[in-house]
Amino acid sequence: MDPTIYGRSTLENSSFIASSVNPDPDVRGQGWVARLSGSTAEMLSIWSYMMFGKHPFIIKDNSLTLNLKPSLSQEFFVDGEVSFTFLGTIKVTYISESGLDTFDPLCSITKYVVDGKECSIVQGELAQDVRNKQVKEVKIYL
Secondary structure, three states, X not given: OOHHHHOOOOOOOOOEEOOOOOOOOOXXXXXXXXXXXXXXXXXXXXXXXXXXXXXXXXXXXOEEEEOOOOOOOHHHOEOOEEEEEEOOOEEEEEEOOOOOOOOOOOOOOOEEEEOOEEEOOOEOHHHHHHHOOOOOEEEEEO
């Protein structure tokens, strides 16, 4: 391909090439590199591990169970709380009543409040509702 059409040296790689049906005829045939670099993917991986752990859902007692395990220093908490969006739509708020880092062995979840409903474990149908994004908010007390 002509490097002027390709948009860079043909020796460089591209994540994708604009097709011949692209609405802008000036970019047809040009190579593009995706913006999600390895370092960005690594940061997202670290962030997700810190906010909810390796396995946000597990099977416990033959039932789907929400298994959020944050690994956060108290420095992340503002006025005892830290929030994030889980699965793209669910607001999750950790509320630190203990004042401990979440990775401290003495720190544990004392209760959940899912859309206003308090429970000691999020399991079964309620965990499925979380996974299926049918809840709006989860508060987790530590």
